[in-house]
Amino acid sequence: MATVRHLGLFPWCVSTVEENPAYSFWPGPVTLSTALKWYWRVRKWRFIGTATDGYSSVSQNQIILNNASYELGEFSAEQPETEKGLICAKGTRGIYNDGQDDDFEFYLYDERVISLRAIRYDNDAALVYPSLIATINVSGVRFSTLSNASAAANGTATIDGVAFNLTAGYDSGTEGLTATIDITPEEYWPYDPSDGLGPIYDATTGAQLRAFPAD
Numbered sequence: 001m002a003t004v005r006h007l008g009l010f011p012w013c014v015s016t017v018e019e020n021p022a023y024s025f026w027p028g029p030v031t032l033s034t035a036l037k038w039y040w041r042v043r044k045w046r047f048i049g050t051a052t053d054g055y056s057s058v059s060q061n062q063i064i065l066n067n068a069s070y071e072l073g074e075f076s077a078e079q080p081e082t083e084k085g086l087i088c089a090k091g092t093r094g095i096y097n098d099g100q101d102d103d104f105e106f107y108l109y110d111e112r113v114i115s116l117r118a119i120r121y122d123n124d125a126a127l128v129y130p131s132l133i134a135t136i137n138v139s140g141v142r143f144s145t146l147s148n149a150s151a152a153a154n155g156t157a158t159i160d161g162v163a164f165n166l167t168a169g170y171d172s173g174t175e176g177l178t179a180t181i182d183i184t185p186e187e188y189w190p191y192d193p194s195d196g197l198g199p200i201y202d203a204t205t206g207a208q209l210r211a212f213p214a215d
Contacts, residue, residue: 004083004191005212006040008032010109011087025107026129027145027164034162035128039109040086041206042066042160043079044187047094047106049136051155054176056139058102063186064094066108071095083189091131101140106183107133132159134166134181143168143179157181 045064051057064070067089069077080089091109109131134157135144143166145157154177155166168177188206190199193213201208 004040004086006036008036010036010039011089025131025133025146027132028162029127029129030162032126032128034160035130037206038130038160039067039091040083041188041201042185043189043203044185045092045094045106046184046186047104047134047181048183049104049179049181051136051138051141051143051179052176053138053141054174058136058138060096060102060104060136062094062096062104064092064106064183066092069093069110072098083191086189100137102137104136104181105133106135107131132164134159134164134183136166136179136181138179141168141171141177143177143181155179155181157183159183160185 043066045066047060047062047064049058049060065079067086068075068079069090069092071093072095077090077093080086092106093110094106095103096105097103110133133144133146135142135146137143143154145164145166151167151169152172153165154168154172157164157166158181160183166179166181168174168179171177185206188201188203190201190203191212192199195213197210200210200212
């Protein structure tokens, strides 16, 4: 009988920062418990997005596997088969319709960013800045969380209830540009210790059903 217990830790070094850069992979802070949940608890994400440039519109609805990398129509890094695999897993990279006018992306603790510090910790505020990027494209206009903080907001990307600005880069001030992205947990890891008493968490709601066994 074995269980995974992260003890409030990530499988990489976490840097302390005094100020988050205005243009960065870390668009805003979340609580430590939220950041840990996004890595250790969520098994699948639901990506729903809409965007318009004033003339054309797109709508997207896609399941994205957490802790896996999908691009160019295939997985370059498979999702772990069980929770035990999360100890050695990388972050999430989902790139869909790559190179098309309606492509969209979601990166969370992505391995490309880990070398640049996948997460930052604000010691004074007791908050963390996860590395994440959410984008949606319509006819060559890309709305993204990865943009200068001074740019005009063209919409909101909400990840598990936490809101971040979406901007359209240099086109942000153009009339008619607007987008929304809503990314929510679709399924959770159950953390079943195989002791005959069932899983620790409800796979659908994420609610904790019972305490972890003593040993």
